[in-house]
Amino acid sequence: MKLSCLQENLKRGLAIVSHAVAGKSTLPILSNILLASDDGRLKLAATNLEIGITCWIGAKIEDEGAVTVPAKLLSDVVGSLPNDRIDLALDVRTQTLNLKCARFETNIKGTEAGEFPTIPTIDDRIPAAVFPPVLLRETIEQVAFAAATEETRPVLQGVQLRLRDNRAIFAAADGFRLAQRIIELPEPIAQQQELIIPARALTELARIVDDDESLVEMMITPGGGQVLFHTSTVDLVSRLIDGRFPDVDRVIPQQYKTRAVLDRQELTKAVRLASFFAVASSNIVRLHMEPGGEMGPGRITISANAVEIGDNKGQIDATIQGDGGQIALNVKFLSDAIAAISTPQIALETQSPQHPAVFKPVGADGYIHIVMPMTVR
Known part of the structure; x- marks a missing residue:
């Protein structure tokens, strides 16, 4: 792998995906970030097996390739480099990533990309729903904080999302309070859905969604166990919570x-x-x-x-x-x-x-x- 990109773009991309890096895990690979050339762009990805975030940034690709490197070390290094072009080159034999920027040069020992978990990506399936980015972020900020933080009731750690015709109903509760927001969708849905999405995943989504995006697409993976939110530059995938959410309508x-x-x-x-x-x-x-x-x-x-x-x-x-x-x-x-x-x-x-x-x-x-x-x- 050999490519070049701007320091500010790489720094921003790393900041987006780093929130999905596992803090403590028995799998060392989950402390790494995946870097890979992908259709003329540099793909960055991280996952803790509950949430996965993928981000694409502009890059000049000379040679294709992929590697994973320690997330914190890479973020610290890139964040400390000057605002200039960064040249990245991978030594495939030693799995060492070389970074050159201005008068600085760094070598970071990595791990083969094949060991990194597969993160679901968008395919040709029709989205379950599409959301205007500003409205979606505002809705999440009004609802997600009301979800429970204790693990004693996993269902209440999530946000219930009900899709009905041209409406989306977001609700969260922790036993002491309840927040609900109903929004109009720009396009009617093809099929009614009822999901429980971890509140933390939606909070991360609100953080990374860009106002300049046209629409945020939401899809359900074929097995029905994960939800994927897609924009032109960022994907967020999260597991869904199994269980029965309280009857919100009876509480109001x-x-x-x-x-x-x-x-x-x-x-x-x-x-x-x-x-x-x-x-x-x-x-x-x-x-x-x-x-x-x-x-x-x-x-x-x-x-x-x-x-x-x-x-x-x-x-x-x-x-x-x-x-x-x-x-x-x-x-x-x-x-x-x-x-x-x-x-x-x-x-x-x-x-x-x-x-x-x-x-x-x-x-x-x-x-x-x-x-x-x-x-x-």
Whole structure:
């Protein structure tokens, strides 16, 4: 293998695939990155056997070939080289990769490419769905963080994706909160699908998807055990999670007794102030809603009390429908729910202190975030 490419392109490509490198593994090859010439471009690939990422960068190919080298060492070397052309050459006999850039020369001992696991790639199959890249990334960022991080319930470590006609429904839950986003697809699907994709895989996808891409194609591997997301320069493949996802539709409240519409930035500030005290008191923050009258608007009081350090109380104006009331929530889950919404105003819907709180963006349909209440004695 003999080729040349720009340092900035190789550095960017390595940054994309390096997140799929196995941190600790009994298979040393999983700590390597595959470099291979591929149809006039340089292909970079890494996998931990759960997620695989492949990236293509522009290169001038003189001789075809492939090799795997230690991921961290290669990334450190390339990241420290000047922003100039890099010449790469492989000594096939010793499996040593030679890199020359400006006045620097490096030799890295590698391993034969044949030992690297095969990562599924796109073929001539019709995509199960296509997504606009900006909308896909926004949706993932609004949903994936609500998935569970503990391994006790593997199904909840994933994001449920339901494909229905021209809609995609993303949902994640961890037993204490639920986030769901419904988006319109640019093209109707050929067949209804229901998948559970690891939240980590989707988080990586959101990180690497380029806004300049036309569409992101999603495909299911023939065995049905993996999902592949494809763009013109990057592929991400992930195993799917087996199991039955909770019935999301049954969890989402269909009615409310109190609905408050309030300014997102003001709510963010009030909750942040309360959080300084909530963290010392079981992370509990209380929201008390009072409807307005002829004399003025309604208001919400956000408070937290920690016996050992003190307390905080803040009030913000709100348009409140219904009887008012109060609810206690986990301050981190409340903060995450607010941060997931970008509209200037947020709607908060409640039924009672024992029922979940429902957060929705005002003026934008399709997103809902549910937080379970906390019991306060």
